[in-house]
Amino acid sequence: MAFPRPKPTTMETLAMERANPPFNIRKMSIAMHGSEKALILKEKFMAEIARHPAFKLSDIHDLSKDELRERTMEKFASMVYFVTNESLETFQLRMQLIGIADPSFWTRFGVAYGLFLGALRSGATPNQLSYWIDRGVLGLNGVIGCFAMTELAHGSNVAGLETTATFDRGSDEFVIHTPHLGATKWWIGGAASTATHAAVFAQMIVDGKRHGVKTFVTQLRDTKTFTLMPGVTIGDIGKKMGRDGIDNGYIQFTYVRVPRAHMLMKHTQVSRDGVVTEPPLAQLTYGALLGGRTSMVTDSSNSAKKALTVAVRYAAVRRQFATGKNELETQLLDYPIHQRRLMPLVAQAIAIGFTGLRLQVMYEDMTQALDTMEPSDPNLNDILDKLKETHATSAGLKAFCTWACLDTIDKCRQSCGGHGYSAYSNFPLMYADFAVQCTWEGDNTILSLQAGRSLVGAWGAAVRGKKLAPGVAYLNDSSLLSAKSDSSLSLSDIQRAWNCVAFNVIKKAAEEYVRLLKSGKTKDEAMEKCSQSRFIAAKIHTIGYIFRLFREAVEEMKDDEESRTLKTVAKLYGLWQIEEQQGYFLKYGYLDAQQMDKVQESVDALCQEVRGVAIPLIDSFALSDHIINSPLGRWDGSVYESYFAQVQAANPLPKEHPYFTRLIKPLLERQNEDMEDPGSAMGLDDELKEIEEERKGE
């Protein structure tokens, strides 16, 4: 039976939304991707994986964990060609894209290439590094690595890890050992069924003395047979919230011996005689962490854009309730409250995207500057200050951007009503896969407090008259503390608003800290005690920072339709966030109650304005139907047809009902139980009477 389609069809509705875009979608898309080259590469990667059988996504919701694991390994194997034949820059863009399509795969691959290889690069001596490269660590021919840091009872506190590596001078070996259950290596991606070697973080003990946590490359499995090496116990840690394509495992070492040369010795050295030489200066790891955090900011934007592509397209084609005398029901996207639900999130995803692009450039500039600079360069301290500041800010960015993205995914799901709860909408998987980003690479709350601690320090430096790095330079301008809005709610007014309020909340945290110190607390105690204020300082500073980077990016663009639209988006982001955090803007007097009402009105109006270009804006995100993997977000608007087809394909009816005979039939055929008294059911009393009369007759 061919069903008739109600008019206008969902396809026609979406086409109408695209009829007269007020800006050039291609140009907008290039702006969002940083360059035309990046966009073209992305389109190439999307086309490639859409055709690769290992990257099939439509059936992913109905695969078992074991099937997912195997499918993920297929992707892994298919990438080895590119990692050895493509420039690093191109390959990173490829992984960034694939990471949005399949975060499980991204992680499983990243364990070997990002974490294990990264540990070698940052910890091995040049000779050690060539040794491992000769053994095949780049092409995976000989070594597949994993990163064995976290333990069952220790995560954030790396210095507290309890696995031991005891030097045995006699054999010139380290003995790796798991002393108790809590010291079991846990969450180790790749350990359960992929890795041959691990970078094991363990407390080094030489001659009974503890020297802190060092890294030891330890073989886990025989490379020919894949059997476990003696003393190595490995188990699978099983089902997770998401990313089930990763084979996370646990590892217990029972007196496992590794050659001394397998300890990574770029920083700390242990000689043949057991002499330990510590590095003269603590390792400068800012750079490495910064790179990871930058990529998480970008991933937050991209993942949010993926969810929003679905939610906004669906809201354009879904109609519900007719208002007034309209025959046709209203598009969800035309309801002011639905605009309120989605448009600020669109603005936020775009803002975070531009932040990621600029962070990337800053990061590359700084790396290059540090690489080429002589120690005697007079600018060295400035660069180091800037690096330190960006490092601290990046901690806050990682936290608040991943939280924003997770929140966006869930709000998008809810905005699609019941269908958002279907696995095939892809929201459940997006949420489950993304959720871990708020926890790993530093728990978001802890990272926020680190950012807050650094802001407290920056405030102190400013008070002492120091000129601060650009990200916190506003702390040098104390006139900001009592600044007031000029009521324009322009981009520069909004920027001042954030600077003013960030300054005030940082000052509050810092003064609290100083007060606690004066009352006799230790530095650590005082920092803990003022943690709520530090957290708030980090939050406000970070939002203001995102707004600044976005605004700067947009203001640097030439004045055209694209940049004018983006200015509207920037304004929406800045004002909506002021509304969200309105308490601080009122408390510190930057805005008064009437102005705050005006902010609400402006946000309403801006939501409506952005709604007008919502579909072209979403199209500029340039995410293919394959990547989005949700019939609700189909580019052509054929939402119900695609959804129905996918549900049917994924759920063929079984030939026979699996449990009708065992469980349902007995219910249906069950006799009505009369809930009568067993006595009367048996006719007991009549029977007793009969017996009595019989007895009488006897």
Add this chain to the structure above:
Amino acid sequence: MAFPRPKPTTMETLAMERANPPFNIRKMSIAMHGSEKALILKEKFMAEIARHPAFKLSDIHDLSKDELRERTMEKFASMVYFVTNESLETFQLRMQLIGIADPSFWTRFGVAYGLFLGALRSGATPNQLSYWIDRGVLGLNGVIGCFAMTELAHGSNVAGLETTATFDRGSDEFVIHTPHLGATKWWIGGAASTATHAAVFAQMIVDGKRHGVKTFVTQLRDTKTFTLMPGVTIGDIGKKMGRDGIDNGYIQFTYVRVPRAHMLMKHTQVSRDGVVTEPPLAQLTYGALLGGRTSMVTDSSNSAKKALTVAVRYAAVRRQFATGKNELETQLLDYPIHQRRLMPLVAQAIAIGFTGLRLQVMYEDMTQALDTMEPSDPNLNDILDKLKETHATSAGLKAFCTWACLDTIDKCRQSCGGHGYSAYSNFPLMYADFAVQCTWEGDNTILSLQAGRSLVGAWGAAVRGKKLAPGVAYLNDSSLLSAKSDSSLSLSDIQRAWNCVAFNVIKKAAEEYVRLLKSGKTKDEAMEKCSQSRFIAAKIHTIGYIFRLFREAVEEMKDDEESRTLKTVAKLYGLWQIEEQQGYFLKYGYLDAQQMDKVQESVDALCQEVRGVAIPLIDSFALSDHIINSPLGRWDGSVYESYFAQVQAANPLPKEHPYFTRLIKPLLERQNEDMEDPGSAMGLDDELKEIEEERKGE
């Protein structure tokens, strides 16, 4: 190898937390459960299901969808005995408890008993009802029902449903038909593989005229063979975010005939001649909806308590980082920021719990009053007003309590760090199962707007001098509008704060609405336009309402250790929410900036105070290890041991690696590809030279 345990063990730590509770846990628990009887029954139900094989929970994370479905049907079958042999009150308490253990089962059962049976009770004539009872609808012996309302393209807008039921006078039948794909019945719980009959909501057409949506009991399957009835097409809609134990399906009807008598005719009647009689008054459905919402408020509290039991116990035993010179690392629960993360959520879960208890009593009182009252009773209008008001408030309560619970589950997950991401922590399933509560029975945003609409109406009535029902009575006291804090931050000061601010935000929404009306908008347009303000009004009113009900409950208790602790909890709830919504309290001047700083300090101090009794308080929630189903929340504190044992049991290692030979071996044995020029690899140039020389020689 027996692992040594670090001292104090996690078990010892938890025992220490329980050493000297400042209140009687049993008494506290009775207060939270409303009565000793309710607590004893709950303990009985928990003991029963902990021993019932169908209610095994520890393996639930690793079951496939099909296995979950079958397991859920086993539970279903095991309950039929109780539903026919237990008092309604007892059975409801049983289901309330089981709903926390397994929401999937709760829903699958509720479809037959709550929705299908409920549709009959509210829509069938007495004769129709006895007919269906005779057919076995109570004992499921003959009829297993499902509730076919939602369609693929229509959810919230029930009046817009597109399935048709056309009266055929000739045969005295209705013809049920699905006219196009969007009208496919969708999400129908029980349809895919359980139900024999459905209550189908369809547009009734008699003599070409549409009479709106009515309900038709339609047979789906033969009760002997379970084959589909002619014209009925059913499919499985497959994987969902959670609740995969429910067999949600889709249904398409192709000219399916049902006797006229199968239309439920309590309200609208259709005679043999096709004469349609509409009811004189629109059906009074407040009561029914109110019951459902009350149970969702209670479920929100219970589900939040379940998550918090895990997170708080884990935070007590997990140690991370040593502060100062301590040998022992600090319990997470001793960090001020961790107290901030969890203690307000504990207070909120308790507040919502007391709200649920009081709502239940109010609901029962009102139902009884309505049942026994004569139409001429002078109090009828008061009761109806109160019913209407409670109904509107319950819409907001459903929305904000389910949101609060979902948020609590995710925050609890994050507070457990990486382990919260393990399926065995049970947070992923709790979240996935609970998430739908924000969508079904009315999307939360839409319900909030309904509550907001009613508040705007109540404001108008107050302005006209009407004495309002208790829940909104504060709108009668306009002196509240400019009230100021007495700086005491006492329970009554907090209550006035909420009343003041709720009044102000309602007034703002109402004035916006009136202004829009005056500018020429229709009522509908004006309501849509002011939806953001309506939403805020609903949010603030609802939080203030929860606070009031909690405060009243606590203030009615006799003055003892339990009530004193609960007063501290109530204060934490009220002040923390003021902090969360601080913008409105500053905007309307109830608190100034200095007082707001004091609020923050008080919340810090109250978090620390509640932390002191956190474990006894959590113990009062009285949730068994079986119900919680998370090793991280074990009552005895044996967190790591239980977690490790569960992970091992759920993930036996396969005898053979499933894909080593196919996917990993080829990588490991792959030769280093020299990325050299193919010409030089072939020695092409030498070869050419040889050829040339040969030619020369010729």
